[in-house]
Amino acid sequence: MSDIRDDLEKTVDRICEAHCLKEVFMSSEAGVWPQALWQALEEVGLPQACLTEAQGGSGLSFEDALFVLKRSAYHAAPVPLAETFLAGRLLSAAGLKVPEGVLSVSVSHAQDNLVLLGSENNATLSGHAHRVPWGLSCDHLAVVAHRDGQQFVALVTRDALAHSASETVKNLAGEPRVQFDFDKTPIIAFAPLADAQERLLTEGALMRSVQMAGALQRSLAYSLQYANDRVQFGRPIGKFQAVQHMLAILAGHVAATAAAADAAIEVSADAPEPFSIAVAKSRSGEAAGKGAEIAHQVHGAMGFTREHNLHHLTRRLWAWRDEFGNETHWQTRIGEMALAQGPDKLWPFLTSL
Amino acid sequence: MHDFVFPAVTLPESAKLLRHQVREFLQKERDAGTFTPRKNSWSDGDAEFSRKCGQAGYIGMIWPKKYGGQDRTSLDRYVMTEEMLAGGAPVGAHWVADRQSGNQILRHGSERARQLILPQIAAGECFFAIGMSEPDSGSDLAAVRTKAVKAEGGWKISGTKVWTSSAHRAHYLIALVRTAAKEDDRHAGMTQFIVDLKSPGLKLSPILNIYGAHDWNEVVFDECFVPDDMVIGEVGGGWNMVTGELAFERSGPDRFLSTYQLFLASMAQLGDKPDARAVNEIGRFVAHLTTLRRMSTSVAGMLTKGEKPILEAALVKDIGTAFEREIPEIFRQLVPSEPLMDDESSDFEALLGMSVLKAPGFTIRGGTREILRGMIAKGLGLR
Numbered sequence: 001m002s003d004i005r006d007d008l009e010k011t012v013d014r015i016c017e018a019h020c021l022k023e024v025f026m027s028s029e030a031g032v033w034p035q036a037l038w039q040a041l042e043e044v045g046l047p048q049a050c051l052t053e054a055q056g057g058s059g060l061s062f063e064d065a066l067f068v069l070k071r072s073a074y075h076a077a078p079v080p081l082a083e084t085f086l087a088g089r090l091l092s093a094a095g096l097k098v099p100e101g102v103l104s105v106s107v108s109h110a111q112d113n114l115v116l117l118g119s120e121n122n123a124t125l126s127g128h129a130h131r132v133p134w135g136l137s138c139d140h141l142a143v144v145a146h147r148d149g150q151q152f153v154a155l156v157t158r159d160a161l162a163h164s165a166s167e168t169v170k171n172l173a174g175e176p177r178v179q180f181d182f183d184k185t186p187i188i189a190f191a192p193l194a195d196a197q198e199r200l201l202t203e204g205a206l207m208r209s210v211q212m213a214g215a216l217q218r219s220l221a222y223s224l225q226y227a228n229d230r231v232q233f234g235r236p237i238g239k240f241q242a243v244q245h246m247l248a249i250l251a252g253h254v255a256a257t258a259a260a261a262d263a264a265i266e267v268s269a270d271a272p273e274p275f276s277i278a279v280a281k282s283r284s285g286e287a288a289g290k291g292a293e294i295a296h297q298v299h300g301a302m303g304f305t306r307e308h309n310l311h312h313l314t315r316r317l318w319a320w321r322d323e324f325g326n327e328t329h330w331q332t333r334i335g336e337m338a339l340a341q342g343p344d345k346l347w348p349f350l351t352s353l
Numbered sequence: 354m355h356d357f358v359f360p361a362v363t364l365p366e367s368a369k370l371l372r373h374q375v376r377e378f379l380q381k382e383r384d385a386g387t388f389t390p391r392k393n394s395w396s397d398g399d400a401e402f403s404r405k406c407g408q409a410g411y412i413g414m415i416w417p418k419k420y421g422g423q424d425r426t427s428l429d430r431y432v433m434t435e436e437m438l439a440g441g442a443p444v445g446a447h448w449v450a451d452r453q454s455g456n457q458i459l460r461h462g463s464e465r466a467r468q469l470i471l472p473q474i475a476a477g478e479c480f481f482a483i484g485m486s487e488p489d490s491g492s493d494l495a496a497v498r499t500k501a502v503k504a505e506g507g508w509k510i511s512g513t514k515v516w517t518s519s520a521h522r523a524h525y526l527i528a529l530v531r532t533a534a535k536e537d538d539r540h541a542g543m544t545q546f547i548v549d550l551k552s553p554g555l556k557l558s559p560i561l562n563i564y565g566a567h568d569w570n571e572v573v574f575d576e577c578f579v580p581d582d583m584v585i586g587e588v589g590g591g592w593n594m595v596t597g598e599l600a601f602e603r604s605g606p607d608r609f610l611s612t613y614q615l616f617l618a619s620m621a622q623l624g625d626k627p628d629a630r631a632v633n634e635i636g637r638f639v640a641h642l643t644t645l646r647r648m649s650t651s652v653a654g655m656l657t658k659g660e661k662p663i664l665e666a667a668l669v670k671d672i673g674t675a676f677e678r679e680i681p682e683i684f685r686q687l688v689p690s691e692p693l694m695d696d697e698s699s700d701f702e703a704l705l706g707m708s709v710l711k712a713p714g715f716t717i718r719g720g721t722r723e724i725l726r727g728m729i730a731k732g733l734g735l736r
Contacts, residue, residue, distance in 0.1 A: 228736050236736065244730035251733055252672040255665065259359035259651065260644045266361055279640045328633055335636030339625060343617040347439045350643060351372065
């Protein structure tokens with residue numbers, strides 16, 4: 001591992017080990033914003049890790065920034081780090097200034113119908129945005145809105161969000177997902193971005209793939225630990241072949257997810273690369289379900305309780321695999337890309353990437 | 354805990370150029386009618402095709418020129434092999450010699466063995482078989498009972514090897530044999546020998562496989578003489594050679610491309626606009642294939658740098674062989690057909706049928722899935 005990665009890993013581990021405590025997870029799921037955790041991340045500039053220095057970032061590479069995200073997911077950190085990254089990238093792509101603080105994004109939900117109204121100085125936003133992650137915890141929300149067949153990125157402030165929220169639900173991880181009903185809600189900035197919706201969906205899928213890679217890695221670590229510690233029939237359960245084989249299968253999913261996510265990150269620094277991200281999201285989504293099943297089976301009853309931390313990871317895996325497009329969505333896209341090549345040109349296509 | 358990292362590999366220009374050369378070579382051979390792309394190409398052999406590969410410099414590429422090689426990099430060889438396999442070329446005759454036997458001889462063989470054998474392999478005129486399994490020794494390799502006794506100028510081997518692929522078509526067999534009685538360390542006292550298959554004291558009989566073909570053999574040794582310079586490595590050091598170095602030969606494209614021709618044929622059957630479920634499955638398999646290629650090329654890159662990614666290589670084989678087994682199971686449901694037992698035809702129903710029949714071997718050959726998973730578990734730190 002490079003020195004930078006090593007430092008980043010130690011930093012994220014230190015912060016998360018100090019702040020991702022049982023009571024923080026509990027209060028976060030009860031709707032309390034984990035301020036101390038976020039503040040600790042802010043103090044070392046990690047929420048801005050995805051921005052260039054010119055945009056107010058710390059000058060980390062995109063790969064290193066996403067390594068931070070992976071490691072935060074390894075700890076199941078209950079904060080919108082991915083969403084802050086996404087909003088920053090979306091605003092920057094549209095040429096807008098990225099505000100400081102906690103950010104989130106509308107997620108291009110199938111039922112979203114945001115429209116931009118008005119002009120330069122009195123632009124407003126109307127329509128519905130569904131399942132907005134951490135929608136009432138963020139300082140600013142970046143949304144994709146339409147006007148006259150054109151796509152725009154617009155920025156909404158915390159005050160305006162507070163007036164527009166209609167319903168808050170929890171995803172499987174217990175993280176808040178907010179519905180907003182905007183009605184000529186004022187916005188503070190907007191700019192056209194031709195492929196805004198696609199960019200957001202694809203980049204969101206990349207973030208979730210990376211997070212799943214981190215959560216799967218920790219699920220394996222927990223499972224190995226438990227298999228070595230838990231004694232039944234007079235020996236650690238990890239001595240049983242049935243358990244060993246399950247863990248080997250889990251390791252395959254962890255390894256494949258890490259490889260697919262890394263491959264997608266490498267080609268997406270400037271703009272999200274659709275094929276490799278589709279591969280990463282569909283492969284990690286499949287691994288999330290199969291991997292979580294094994295991790296739970298190894299942990300037995302203990303993993304089904306809130307006494308063990310496994311559920312923080314597995315509930316996130318089950319949530320993330322369905323956010324920003326499930327396996328079917330991305331596999332279908334890959335299938336269409338493969339069919340566009342046809343059987344004769346598929347191999348040259350795959351080897352040219 | 355072990356952190357899985359599969360770094361990207363940047364292929365050298367030489368490998369990119371080679372990729373196109375191999376494609377042109379295969380196109381020319383297909384046009385000439387030398388072969389029709391087949392379903393499971395590294396178990397399909399054609400001595401004439403192997404000779405052409407030898408002439409083109411595609412066998413023993415990474416060996417020194419003085420032994421008939423090309424002095425090329427492992428990544429060059431990787432690209433050549435994946436092109437051959439993806440193109441459905443009948444590389445089976447020389448596969449074992451190129452992938453492992455020749456490498457073992459180069460690293461551990463006597464100078465005479467190198468000079469005598471390697472140039473012939475590289476020319477595509479010398480094929481190898483692997484003599485490991487015995488009637489009472491399959492997964493439990495340390496249970497081999499075939500033994501060699503020291504004789505004047507060499508060794509005399511007696512015993513029986515079974516399920517020996519292509520022994521009746523190969524020129525040599527590398528046999529793992531006991532050279533000392535089993536002690537507390539049951540892995541000690543084993544040695545590898547290069548056995549000339551024309552030697553006196555050898556008797557081959559066919560063992561027909563489940564589809565009735567003669568690929569496997571029983572090889573009975575009756576005081577079969579092997580000269581000293583055909584011992585590979587140290588006497589008694591066979592176990593480490595078999596389990597150590599072969600660990601790195603687990604992760605090549607031959608562990609996930611065995612049914613790639615069936616996948617392409619399925620795509621062709623489904624046409625441009627298949628139903629949603631078929632599009633989805635095609636996408637799923639391309640996602641898995643792309644990820645496996647990343648992992649496999651990455652392991653190749655790590656090996657080139659002298660690293661020892663034993664766990665990563667084992668994982669590639671485990672998920673790769675599961676992947677290639679799954680292809681017939683999925684696509685038989687998407688392309689309504691009744692599979693046929695016909696190893697000659699390239700019709701879809703024959704391709705499907707032979708893939709179904711050959712698939713059980715994918716997760717057994719080169720070490721069963723269960724042995725592999727046990728090794729992975731150990732590598733993960735299960736105590």
